[in-house]
Amino acid sequence: MAQFQFFDDTTSPSQGPAHIAKLRAELSRRGFDGFIVPRADEHQGEYVPKSAERLAWLTGFTGSAGTAVILKDTAALVVDGRYTVQAAEQVDTSVITPVQLAEMSVEDWIAANLPEGGTLAYDPWLHTSDGLKRLEKAVAKADGRLAPIDINLVDVIWIDRPAPPQALVRPHPLDYAGETAESKLERIREKMAEAKLDALVVSDPHNLAWAFNLRGGDVGHTPLPLGYAVLPREGRASLFFDPVKITNEAGAAVGDLAEFAPISSFQSALDALGQKGGKVRVDSATGAVALIRRIEAAGGTVDVGADPIALMKAVKNKAEIAGSHAAHLRDGVAVARFLGWLDGEAPKGQLTEIDAVEALEAFRIETGALKNISFPSISGAGPNAALPHYRVTASSNRRIESNQIFLIDSGAQYEDGTTDITRTIIVGEPTPEMKDRFTRVLQGHIAIARAVFPKGTTGAQIDAFARKPLWEAGLDFDHGTGHGIGSYLSVHEGPQRIAKTGTTPLEAGMMLSNEPGFYKQGDYGIRIENLILVEPRTIPGGDREMLGFETLTFTPIDLRLVEPAIMRADEIEWLNDYHAKVREKIGPHLDAETRAWLEDATRMIG
Structure with a gap:
């Protein structure tokens, strides 16, 4: 028996028709013409927790990249060349059509299939700023509109959806990390000063884990603690996790560099950040549209760009x-x-x-x-x-x-x-x-x-x-x-x-x-x-x-x-x-x- 992997068939093509029918009923009830379901979670992660496996639950497709668009009378699953065969085998093709990314992008499919004047709903926590701009152009070609929603429509119908993970957050020893969190934060703040940033929102958990020398276990096979950080150019950082995940060792390791705050307070922290009126960097690769809108609505200026941590993390010491x-x-x-x-x-x-x-x-x-x-x-x-x-x-x-x-x-x-x-x-x-x-x-x-x-x-x-x-x-x-x-x-x-x-x-x-x-x-x-x-x-x-x-x-x-x-x-x-x-x-x-x-x-x- 394998200890770290399993061989069960976790999905079946037969689940797609029933789940998509439920989603269409929800769309009809809310007056929408369609809904877009990316593979990503709130952090745009490749590996996501079971609670974020919305695409697999809805369609049966278990690949690590892909996007489904569900309209009233038609549906597509757009995948890249790695998953062409897998997608065709895992979904019921009478209900959802696999589309090769090389032949047609998600945006091209939407432009060609969204009814004229139609409304396409989306979850603003699952899309980046650049991704949303592409969707806006696609919807505009159909004279339609995009509608952000407060709760993901798949979550509404996914009755037995798993709870979010609660793996413990632990320190990563300095012998392996090779640099203290204090030193890393100093270097990050130097980059922030060069870019004239007042704060950095760390939306990529990999970057958070590296910067603060922490590890966790919220997703399969990667020692990742899912959470967010807000790093001001001056003063203590704030780390947002489910409180049950924080160990005494993690608290001691972080010490005075940051305070741990419950993930439930993250959105109000974004409001406070915006109210300060400063320039806030949100990562273009992993920062959700919801983050940007929250900060801007509170009066902040959002600078969408590369999280400087990513490049620093890539260069090993x-x-x-x-x-x-x-x-x-x-x-x-x-x-x-x-x-x-x-x-x-x-x-x-x-x-x-x-x-x-x-x-x-x-x-x-x-x-x-x-x-x-x-x-x-x-x-x-x-x-x-x-x-x-x-x-x-x-x-x-x-x-x-x-x-x-x-x-x-x-x-x-x-x-x-x-x-x-x-x-x-x-x-x-x-x-x-x-x-x-x-x-x-x-x-x-x-x-x-x-x-x-x-x-x-x-x-x-x-x-x-x-x-x-x-x-x-x-x-x-x-x-x-x-x-x-x-x-x-x-x-x-x-x-x-x-x-x-x-x-x-x-x-x-x-x-x-x-x-x-x-x-x-x-x-x-x-x-x-x-x-x-x-x-x-x-x-x-x-x-x-x-x-x-x-x-x-x-x-x-x-x-x-x-x-x-x-x-x-x-x-x-x-x-x-x-x-x-x-x-x-x-x-x-x-x-x-x-x-x-x-x-x-x-x-x-x-």
């Missing part, structure tokens, strides 16, 4: 980097033990996707340091591996069969670091096509790992490095190449990313994933993921400040899927060097049998 190295060594040993075990068991033909998840979690638990997994493991055999964000359930669970690819994307939460790793394994013999595609993905992975670039370069500028070998064969993948990583926080952390949308310049100390892939729908999927750290690089004779990547993850890459004939000599050299480091770092921590397996799995090629 020496203690966080040291912690990550330790976490990755520990995790690498656990994953190597798992892969050795898998190589022995999978050919017997009895293993399932769930068996693999449970075994890997058990190896991580044996480290004695595992706090949680960092996300539900993606364990896909054969055609399930072609779903980039597949989550195995009791009903979807496949046997890992011979001559098939098996992909496992998993991660761990240790108090000193967060990990995320994907390995693609062949059981039996690969086809020539599988080897070609795997090698092209590997070449893209190596291109990112070896990249050297001037300071100021963004992730968007190097994203193509990972795609070039695939493009040359007329292929591509529909997700970003890399996301930022938190330090015992979210496995997906911005603003840094390696993707077409990665506009934040990369800085030394940032951690990201390096995970190009290839997916052949209905057949197999490939992804190779290591975590990487941005670090300074010196180029002899160069006149620019340069950066590159240090690879943090050390676990074998399946050589049975590699086709050396299409690789360059320098790429083969990188792979051999990487595997030599794996043997050096991981080998001493393995038993004799697994060490022998490792020697073969990391043998030199070329």
